[in-house]
Amino acid sequence: MMQTLPIRLDLFAFLIFLGVAQGVFLGIFFLTGQRRKSLANRCFGLYLLSVSAIMLEIGLEYSNYMFQMLALVDYGELFNFALAPLFYFFVYAKLNSRLPRHWGWHLLPAAIWSVNAITWIVQPPEFKYNSYINAFHPELPFVHVEPYMHDDFTGLRDYINELTLLSCLIYTVLALLEVRKAFKRANLPLLGKAPVSMVMARNVSALVILFPVLIGVVKATYHEDMGDHFLAAYLTLTIYATSLLVMQRSSALQEKEIIVDESPSASVEPKKKYEKSALSEELEETLLLKLNRLMEAEKPYLESDLSLPKLAQRLNTTPHHLSQILNDRLAQSFFDLLASYRVREAQQLLQDPTTTHLKIEEIAERVGYNSPSAFHTAFKRLTNLTPAQYRAKVVEQKA
Structure with missing residues:
Protein backbone atom coordinates (compact mmCIF):
# COMPACT_ATOMS: atom_id res chain seq x y z
CA MET A 1 0.00 0.00 0.00
CA MET A 2 1.33 3.44 -0.92
CA GLN A 3 1.76 5.68 2.13
CA THR A 4 1.57 9.48 2.10
CA LEU A 5 2.93 12.26 4.29
CA PRO A 6 1.34 15.59 5.31
CA ILE A 7 1.92 18.70 3.21
CA ARG A 8 5.00 20.69 4.23
CA LEU A 9 4.82 24.41 3.59
CA ASP A 10 7.83 26.20 5.06
CA LEU A 11 10.15 28.99 3.92
CA PHE A 12 11.85 26.85 1.28
CA ALA A 13 8.54 25.69 -0.19
CA PHE A 14 7.32 29.29 -0.29
CA LEU A 15 10.52 30.47 -2.01
CA ILE A 16 10.42 27.67 -4.57
CA PHE A 17 6.80 28.20 -5.63
CA LEU A 18 7.35 31.96 -5.68
CA GLY A 19 10.33 31.41 -7.98
CA VAL A 20 8.29 29.14 -10.26
CA ALA A 21 5.60 31.82 -10.64
CA GLN A 22 8.11 34.56 -11.37
CA GLY A 23 10.10 32.33 -13.74
CA VAL A 24 7.01 31.49 -15.78
CA PHE A 25 5.99 35.15 -15.86
CA LEU A 26 9.45 36.29 -16.95
CA GLY A 27 9.74 33.49 -19.51
CA ILE A 28 6.44 34.45 -21.12
CA PHE A 29 7.48 38.11 -20.94
CA PHE A 30 10.56 37.43 -23.09
CA LEU A 31 8.62 35.25 -25.54
CA THR A 32 5.78 37.66 -26.29
CA GLY A 33 5.26 41.05 -27.88
CA GLN A 34 8.09 42.88 -29.63
CA ARG A 35 10.56 41.19 -27.29
CA ARG A 36 10.20 37.83 -29.05
CA LYS A 37 11.79 39.32 -32.18
CA SER A 38 15.12 39.22 -30.37
CA LEU A 39 16.90 35.86 -30.72
CA ALA A 40 18.52 36.31 -27.30
CA ASN A 41 15.13 36.97 -25.71
CA ARG A 42 13.68 33.79 -27.19
CA CYS A 43 16.59 31.74 -25.85
CA PHE A 44 16.30 33.35 -22.44
CA GLY A 45 12.54 32.86 -22.33
CA LEU A 46 12.91 29.14 -23.07
CA TYR A 47 15.70 28.89 -20.49
CA LEU A 48 13.51 30.48 -17.80
CA LEU A 49 10.56 28.20 -18.60
CA SER A 50 12.88 25.17 -18.38
CA VAL A 51 14.21 26.37 -15.02
CA SER A 52 10.65 26.88 -13.80
CA ALA A 53 9.64 23.36 -14.88
CA ILE A 54 12.51 21.81 -12.93
CA MET A 55 11.83 24.02 -9.90
CA LEU A 56 8.15 23.05 -9.93
CA GLU A 57 9.02 19.37 -9.68
CA ILE A 58 11.42 20.07 -6.82
CA GLY A 59 8.76 22.16 -5.06
CA LEU A 60 6.12 19.43 -5.41
CA GLU A 61 8.54 16.81 -4.08
CA TYR A 62 9.84 18.92 -1.20
CA SER A 63 6.35 19.98 -0.06
CA ASN A 64 4.95 16.41 -0.36
CA TYR A 65 2.37 17.53 -2.89
CA MET A 66 3.92 14.94 -5.17
CA PHE A 67 2.11 12.16 -3.28
CA GLN A 68 -1.06 13.57 -4.87
CA MET A 69 0.50 14.09 -8.31
CA LEU A 70 2.50 10.94 -8.97
CA ALA A 71 2.10 11.37 -12.72
CA LEU A 72 4.59 14.29 -12.50
CA VAL A 73 7.36 12.34 -10.76
CA ASP A 74 10.71 12.86 -12.56
CA TYR A 75 9.22 14.88 -15.42
CA GLY A 76 11.78 17.62 -14.69
CA GLU A 77 14.58 15.38 -15.94
CA LEU A 78 13.33 16.09 -19.46
CA PHE A 79 14.98 19.52 -19.17
CA ASN A 80 18.26 18.57 -17.46
CA PHE A 81 20.38 18.78 -20.60
CA ALA A 82 18.51 21.63 -22.27
CA LEU A 83 18.99 24.05 -19.39
CA ALA A 84 22.70 24.85 -19.76
CA PRO A 85 22.81 25.03 -23.60
CA LEU A 86 19.82 27.41 -23.63
CA PHE A 87 21.60 29.70 -21.19
CA TYR A 88 24.74 29.60 -23.33
CA PHE A 89 22.65 30.36 -26.44
CA PHE A 90 21.19 33.40 -24.66
CA VAL A 91 24.62 34.80 -23.76
CA TYR A 92 26.05 34.08 -27.22
CA ALA A 93 23.06 35.61 -29.03
CA LYS A 94 23.07 38.64 -26.73
CA LEU A 95 26.68 39.36 -27.62
CA ASN A 96 26.72 38.27 -31.27
CA SER A 97 23.08 38.57 -32.45
CA ARG A 98 23.19 34.96 -33.66
CA LEU A 99 23.54 31.42 -32.36
CA PRO A 100 26.89 29.60 -32.29
CA ARG A 101 27.80 27.53 -35.32
CA HIS A 102 26.30 24.04 -35.41
CA TRP A 103 24.11 24.98 -32.44
CA GLY A 104 21.85 21.98 -32.99
CA TRP A 105 24.58 19.60 -31.82
CA HIS A 106 24.48 21.24 -28.40
CA LEU A 107 20.90 20.03 -28.00
CA LEU A 108 21.61 16.43 -29.04
CA PRO A 109 22.13 15.18 -25.43
CA ALA A 110 18.83 16.80 -24.46
CA ALA A 111 17.05 15.06 -27.33
CA ILE A 112 18.52 11.66 -26.45
CA TRP A 113 17.68 12.13 -22.79
CA SER A 114 14.10 13.14 -23.62
CA VAL A 115 13.62 9.85 -25.49
CA ASN A 116 15.19 7.96 -22.61
CA ALA A 117 12.91 9.77 -20.14
CA ILE A 118 9.84 8.17 -21.73
CA THR A 119 10.91 4.88 -20.17
CA TRP A 120 10.36 6.20 -16.64
CA ILE A 121 7.61 8.73 -17.31
CA VAL A 122 5.29 6.17 -18.93
CA GLN A 123 5.18 3.83 -15.93
CA PRO A 124 2.50 2.73 -13.42
CA PRO A 125 1.81 4.97 -10.38
CA GLU A 126 3.43 2.44 -8.03
CA PHE A 127 6.67 2.67 -10.00
CA LYS A 128 6.64 6.46 -9.74
CA TYR A 129 5.81 6.25 -6.05
CA ASN A 130 8.89 4.11 -5.49
CA SER A 131 11.02 6.55 -7.48
CA TYR A 132 9.74 9.47 -5.42
CA ILE A 133 10.25 7.99 -1.97
CA ASN A 134 13.67 6.63 -2.98
CA ALA A 135 14.76 10.17 -3.77
CA PHE A 136 13.00 12.14 -1.03
CA HIS A 137 11.62 9.76 1.63
CA PRO A 138 13.83 6.67 1.92
CA GLU A 139 12.31 5.99 5.35
CA LEU A 140 9.05 4.84 3.71
CA PRO A 141 8.61 1.23 2.48
CA PHE A 142 8.58 0.44 -1.23
CA VAL A 143 5.59 -1.20 -2.87
CA HIS A 144 5.78 -4.13 -5.25
CA VAL A 145 5.25 -3.23 -8.90
CA GLU A 146 5.92 -4.64 -12.34
CA PRO A 147 7.17 -1.87 -14.64
CA TYR A 148 5.73 -1.53 -18.12
CA MET A 149 9.21 -1.44 -19.65
CA HIS A 150 12.89 -1.19 -18.75
CA ASP A 151 13.30 2.27 -17.27
CA ASP A 152 16.70 3.33 -18.67
CA PHE A 153 17.80 2.09 -22.10
CA THR A 154 20.96 4.26 -22.08
CA GLY A 155 22.14 2.92 -18.72
CA LEU A 156 23.12 6.46 -17.70
CA ARG A 157 20.35 7.41 -15.31
CA ASP A 158 22.39 6.45 -12.24
CA TYR A 159 24.84 9.17 -13.28
CA ILE A 160 22.27 11.90 -13.95
CA ASN A 161 23.56 14.17 -11.16
CA GLU A 162 27.16 13.97 -12.36
CA LEU A 163 26.17 14.46 -16.00
CA THR A 164 23.95 17.45 -15.17
CA LEU A 165 26.76 19.00 -13.14
CA LEU A 166 29.18 18.50 -16.03
CA SER A 167 26.76 20.04 -18.52
CA CYS A 168 26.15 23.10 -16.33
CA LEU A 169 29.86 23.53 -15.68
CA ILE A 170 30.85 23.30 -19.35
CA TYR A 171 28.23 25.74 -20.62
CA THR A 172 28.72 28.20 -17.77
CA VAL A 173 32.43 28.34 -18.59
CA LEU A 174 31.64 28.76 -22.30
CA ALA A 175 29.26 31.62 -21.49
CA LEU A 176 31.84 33.36 -19.29
CA LEU A 177 34.51 32.98 -21.98
CA GLU A 178 32.13 34.51 -24.53
CA VAL A 179 31.48 37.47 -22.21
CA ARG A 180 35.22 37.96 -21.66
CA LYS A 181 35.86 37.75 -25.41
CA ALA A 182 33.18 40.36 -26.14
CA PHE A 183 34.57 42.84 -23.61
CA LYS A 184 38.11 42.27 -24.88
CA ARG A 185 36.97 42.71 -28.49
CA ALA A 186 35.34 46.02 -27.55
CA ASN A 187 38.42 46.97 -25.49
CA LEU A 188 36.25 47.58 -22.43
CA PRO A 189 36.96 46.67 -18.78
CA LEU A 190 35.05 43.57 -17.72
CA LEU A 191 33.56 45.29 -14.67
CA GLY A 192 33.17 48.74 -16.20
CA LYS A 193 30.57 50.60 -18.24
CA ALA A 194 29.52 48.86 -21.45
CA PRO A 195 26.61 48.51 -23.90
CA VAL A 196 23.44 47.20 -22.31
CA SER A 197 23.63 43.85 -24.12
CA MET A 198 27.11 43.19 -22.75
CA VAL A 199 26.16 44.27 -19.24
CA MET A 200 23.09 42.01 -19.28
CA ALA A 201 25.11 38.99 -20.48
CA ARG A 202 27.85 39.67 -17.92
CA ASN A 203 25.54 40.16 -14.95
CA VAL A 204 23.31 37.17 -15.64
CA SER A 205 26.39 34.98 -16.15
CA ALA A 206 27.71 36.16 -12.80
CA LEU A 207 24.44 35.05 -11.17
CA VAL A 208 24.57 31.60 -12.78
CA ILE A 209 28.26 30.88 -12.20
CA LEU A 210 27.72 29.56 -8.66
CA PHE A 211 25.03 27.08 -9.70
CA PRO A 212 27.36 24.24 -10.85
CA VAL A 213 29.37 24.66 -7.64
CA LEU A 214 26.19 24.47 -5.57
CA ILE A 215 25.08 21.33 -7.42
CA GLY A 216 28.37 19.65 -6.53
CA VAL A 217 28.14 20.60 -2.86
CA VAL A 218 24.47 19.62 -2.47
CA LYS A 219 24.75 16.29 -4.28
CA ALA A 220 27.86 15.37 -2.27
CA THR A 221 26.08 16.19 1.00
CA TYR A 222 22.56 14.79 0.62
CA HIS A 223 21.12 11.40 -0.28
CA GLU A 224 19.61 11.31 -3.77
CA ASP A 225 17.52 14.51 -4.29
CA MET A 226 16.90 15.45 -0.67
CA GLY A 227 18.96 18.66 -0.93
CA ASP A 228 17.44 19.89 -4.16
CA HIS A 229 15.39 22.51 -2.30
CA PHE A 230 18.64 24.46 -1.78
CA LEU A 231 19.22 24.45 -5.55
CA ALA A 232 15.65 25.58 -6.22
CA ALA A 233 15.94 28.36 -3.63
CA TYR A 234 19.11 29.63 -5.30
CA LEU A 235 17.39 29.54 -8.69
CA THR A 236 14.60 31.64 -7.18
CA LEU A 237 17.14 34.24 -6.13
CA THR A 238 18.65 34.30 -9.64
CA ILE A 239 15.22 34.69 -11.23
CA TYR A 240 14.32 37.66 -9.04
CA ALA A 241 17.76 39.21 -9.52
CA THR A 242 17.24 38.85 -13.28
CA SER A 243 13.86 40.55 -12.91
CA LEU A 244 15.59 43.50 -11.25
CA LEU A 245 18.10 43.67 -14.11
CA VAL A 246 15.25 43.70 -16.62
CA MET A 247 13.48 46.47 -14.70
CA GLN A 248 16.65 48.56 -14.53
CA ARG A 249 17.15 48.45 -18.31
CA SER A 250 13.50 49.14 -19.13
CA SER A 251 13.11 52.70 -20.36
CA ALA A 252 9.44 52.53 -19.48
CA LEU A 253 10.35 52.40 -15.80
CA GLN A 254 12.91 55.20 -15.88
CA GLU A 255 12.34 58.90 -15.42
CA LYS A 256 13.00 60.99 -18.48
CA GLU A 257 16.57 62.12 -18.09
CA ILE A 258 17.79 65.52 -19.24
CA ILE A 259 20.80 65.41 -21.57
CA VAL A 260 22.80 68.53 -22.36
CA ASP A 261 24.70 68.73 -25.64
CA GLU A 262 28.23 69.95 -24.87
CA SER A 263 29.04 71.06 -28.41
CA PRO A 264 29.97 74.73 -28.84
CA SER A 265 27.03 75.23 -31.16
CA ALA A 266 24.52 73.64 -28.85
CA SER A 267 21.60 75.60 -27.55
CA VAL A 268 21.55 76.46 -23.87
CA GLU A 269 18.21 74.71 -23.66
CA PRO A 270 18.49 71.07 -22.50
Missing part, protein backbone atom coordinates in the same frame (compact mmCIF):
# COMPACT_ATOMS: atom_id res chain seq x y z
CA LYS A 271 16.86 68.42 -24.59
CA LYS A 272 14.85 65.48 -23.35
CA LYS A 273 16.13 61.99 -23.72
CA TYR A 274 14.56 60.24 -26.66
CA GLU A 275 11.34 58.64 -25.60
CA LYS A 276 10.86 56.12 -28.42
CA SER A 277 13.18 54.22 -30.67
CA ALA A 278 12.56 53.44 -34.32
CA LEU A 279 15.15 50.67 -34.04
CA SER A 280 14.52 47.18 -32.75
CA GLU A 281 16.63 45.90 -29.89
CA GLU A 282 18.62 43.63 -32.21
CA LEU A 283 19.39 46.51 -34.60
CA GLU A 284 20.49 48.67 -31.69
CA GLU A 285 22.84 45.94 -30.46
CA THR A 286 24.21 45.46 -33.98
CA LEU A 287 24.85 49.18 -34.34
CA LEU A 288 26.66 49.27 -31.00
CA LEU A 289 28.90 46.41 -32.05
CA LYS A 290 29.63 48.15 -35.37
CA LEU A 291 30.46 51.33 -33.48
CA ASN A 292 32.89 49.54 -31.14
CA ARG A 293 34.62 47.79 -34.03
CA LEU A 294 34.89 50.99 -36.07
CA MET A 295 36.37 52.95 -33.16
CA GLU A 296 38.92 50.23 -32.41
CA ALA A 297 39.89 49.39 -36.00
CA GLU A 298 39.90 52.80 -37.73
CA LYS A 299 40.20 55.21 -34.76
CA PRO A 300 38.09 57.97 -36.35
CA TYR A 301 38.17 59.85 -33.03
CA LEU A 302 41.74 60.94 -33.87
CA GLU A 303 40.30 63.18 -36.59
CA SER A 304 39.85 66.68 -35.20
CA ASP A 305 36.88 67.40 -37.45
CA LEU A 306 34.93 64.23 -36.59
CA SER A 307 31.27 65.07 -36.03
CA LEU A 308 28.15 63.14 -35.15
CA PRO A 309 26.85 63.20 -38.76
CA LYS A 310 30.22 62.00 -40.13
CA LEU A 311 30.38 59.13 -37.65
CA ALA A 312 26.76 58.19 -38.36
CA GLN A 313 27.51 58.13 -42.10
CA ARG A 314 30.36 55.65 -41.55
CA LEU A 315 27.98 53.42 -39.63
CA ASN A 316 25.25 53.69 -42.32
CA THR A 317 22.76 55.14 -39.86
CA THR A 318 21.28 58.55 -39.09
CA PRO A 319 22.70 61.08 -36.61
CA HIS A 320 19.40 60.90 -34.75
CA HIS A 321 19.62 57.13 -34.24
CA LEU A 322 23.30 57.24 -33.31
CA SER A 323 22.78 60.01 -30.79
CA GLN A 324 19.78 58.22 -29.33
CA ILE A 325 21.68 54.95 -28.90
CA LEU A 326 24.65 56.71 -27.30
CA ASN A 327 22.37 58.45 -24.84
CA ASP A 328 20.04 55.55 -24.06
CA ARG A 329 22.43 52.60 -24.22
CA LEU A 330 25.81 54.04 -23.14
CA ALA A 331 24.56 57.00 -21.08
CA GLN A 332 26.99 59.17 -23.06
CA SER A 333 26.76 62.12 -25.40
CA PHE A 334 28.73 62.08 -28.63
CA PHE A 335 31.33 64.36 -27.03
CA ASP A 336 31.62 62.11 -23.98
CA LEU A 337 32.31 59.22 -26.33
CA LEU A 338 35.01 61.16 -28.20
CA ALA A 339 36.63 62.29 -24.96
CA SER A 340 36.80 58.76 -23.53
CA TYR A 341 38.54 57.37 -26.63
CA ARG A 342 40.85 60.36 -27.06
CA VAL A 343 41.93 60.41 -23.42
CA ARG A 344 42.62 56.68 -23.50
CA GLU A 345 44.77 57.18 -26.60
CA ALA A 346 46.58 60.05 -24.88
CA GLN A 347 47.29 57.86 -21.87
CA GLN A 348 48.98 55.34 -24.14
CA LEU A 349 51.13 58.06 -25.73
CA LEU A 350 52.08 59.43 -22.31
CA GLN A 351 53.18 55.96 -21.22
CA ASP A 352 55.01 54.97 -24.40
CA PRO A 353 58.81 55.46 -24.12
CA THR A 354 58.96 56.25 -27.85
CA THR A 355 56.74 59.32 -27.44
CA THR A 356 58.16 60.79 -24.23
CA HIS A 357 59.72 63.60 -26.29
CA LEU A 358 56.32 64.88 -27.38
CA LYS A 359 54.96 68.00 -25.72
CA ILE A 360 51.51 67.90 -24.15
CA GLU A 361 50.21 70.18 -26.91
CA GLU A 362 51.51 67.78 -29.55
CA ILE A 363 49.79 64.84 -27.85
CA ALA A 364 46.57 66.84 -27.70
CA GLU A 365 46.81 67.42 -31.46
CA ARG A 366 47.63 63.75 -32.15
CA VAL A 367 44.51 62.52 -30.35
CA GLY A 368 42.19 64.92 -32.17
CA TYR A 369 42.07 68.10 -30.07
CA ASN A 370 42.61 71.47 -31.75
CA SER A 371 42.56 73.21 -28.38
CA PRO A 372 45.09 72.25 -25.65
CA SER A 373 42.77 73.67 -23.00
CA ALA A 374 39.93 71.40 -24.14
CA PHE A 375 42.33 68.45 -23.96
CA HIS A 376 43.41 69.39 -20.41
CA THR A 377 39.80 69.75 -19.31
CA ALA A 378 38.72 66.39 -20.72
CA PHE A 379 41.80 64.58 -19.41
CA LYS A 380 41.39 65.98 -15.89
CA ARG A 381 37.67 65.17 -15.87
CA LEU A 382 38.22 61.52 -16.80
CA THR A 383 41.43 60.75 -14.87
CA ASN A 384 41.46 63.32 -12.03
CA LEU A 385 44.98 64.22 -13.20
CA THR A 386 46.35 66.72 -15.70
CA PRO A 387 48.32 65.23 -18.62
CA ALA A 388 51.58 66.48 -17.05
CA GLN A 389 50.69 64.93 -13.69
CA TYR A 390 49.79 61.65 -15.38
CA ARG A 391 53.13 61.55 -17.25
CA ALA A 392 55.04 62.32 -14.03
CA LYS A 393 53.19 59.52 -12.25
CA VAL A 394 54.10 57.05 -15.01
CA VAL A 395 57.77 58.07 -14.81
CA GLU A 396 57.72 57.70 -11.03
CA GLN A 397 56.22 54.20 -11.23
CA LYS A 398 58.87 53.08 -13.73
CA ALA A 399 61.72 54.48 -11.65
